[in-house]
Amino acid sequence: METRKALITGASRGIGEAIAKRLAQEGWALHLTGRDQAKLETVRAACEALGAEVSTFPADLSNENEVIELFRQAGPVELLVNNAGIGIFGEIVGFSLEEFRKIQSTNVEGSFLCLREAMKSMMESGGGRIINISSVVGVKGYPNQAAYGASKHALLGLTKTAIEEGRAHNIRVHAICPGGVATEMVKQSRPDLTDFSAMIQPEDVAEAVAYLCRLPENITVDCIHLRRAASAQCW
Ligand code: NAP
Numbered sequence: 086m087e088t089r090k091a092l093i094t095g096a097s098r099g100i101g102e103a104i105a106k107r108l109a110q111e112g113w114a115l116h117l118t119g120r121d122q123a124k125l126e127t128v129r130a131a132c133e134a135l136g137a138e139v140s141t142f143p144a145d146l147s148n149e150n151e152v153i154e155l156f157r158q159a160g161p162v163e164l165l166v167n168n169a170g171i172g173i174f175g176e177i178v179g180f181s182l183e184e185f186r187k188i189q190s191t192n193v194e195g196s197f198l199c200l201r202e203a204m205k206s207m208m209e210s211g212g213g214r215i216i217n218i219s220s221v222v223g224v225k226g227y228p229n230q231a232a233y234g235a236s237k238h239a240l241l242g243l244t245k246t247a248i249e250e251g252r253a254h255n256i257r258v259h260a261i262c263p264g265g266v267a268t269e270m271v272k273q274s275r276p277d278l279t280d281f282s283a284m285i286q287p288e289d290v291a292e293a294v295a296y297l298c299r300l301p302e303n304i305t306v307d308c309i310h311l312r313r314a315a316s317a318q319c320w
Pocket of ligand 1: 094095096097098099100101118119120121122124144145146147168169170171191195218219220221262263264265266267268269270271
């Protein structure tokens with residue numbers, strides 16, 4: 086039987102790295118991307134040690150040509166985990182347009198380009214699955230997170246449309262909206278916190294990805310709101 090291939094963006098660290106390792110354990114072949122080639126190679130080695138066949142392709146997802154080449158190199162993929170993202174945090178009144186656009190170019194335009202290329206490829210190959218990593222900030226407002234929140238709301242908008250357009254082509258599209266996850270990003274967004282042990286762990290998001298990949302053919306899950314059991318409801 087042919088090994089199923091997954092393309093994971095933002096795989097060089099944090100949540101993407103945990104997803105890569107989890108899918109390696111689940112027997113997927115992996116095509117990993119991020120901008121930092123050295124870190125990608127470290128994740129590749131870890132996934133290969135878990136038995137996975139792995140290829141890497143460094144790309145800046147805000148660059149359309151690089152995204153097109155990323156998917157050309159990957160060939161047909163059965164799963165896209167649209168995970169890459171950046172955060173720049175600060176109050177609206179002090180926020181520059183340049184910073185606002187920088188976030189949208191990776192989180193919205195990059196995610197859109199990956200979604201588009203994956204859907205084109207999956208339509209040709211007969212179907213697939215796309216998992217967009219949004220955030221609780223895609224559902225709820227938080228101080229200092231206007232630009233990031235706008236990008237994560239936009240990703241849910243892309244998800245909702247892709248669910249509708251993908252259905253007839255056997256393409257399942259999902260979003261995962263985690264609360265704060267213990268990675269480099271949360272250290273920037275919550276400089277007030279020093280203890281990250283009680284937070285959602287990257288492996289918890291990877292577990293949600295694995296769950297979505299196990300869904301029976303006859304059902305789907307549009308969105309997983311992943312939060313600490315102790316935190317308030319998010320919608
Ligand atoms: P992270 O540790 O900062 O990792 C971000 C990843 O995105 C890195 O692998 C980075 O790789 C990649 N990336 C960033 N800009 C890129 C670009 N222009 N082109 C290609 N790759 C790019 O963050 P994380 O916490 O794992 O976040 C992963 C995703 O989860 C993000 O979409 C984030 O918004 C979302 N999320 C995070 C949290 C949280 O609390 N941490 C909560 C909810 C949702 P390179 O640096 O190698 O390019």
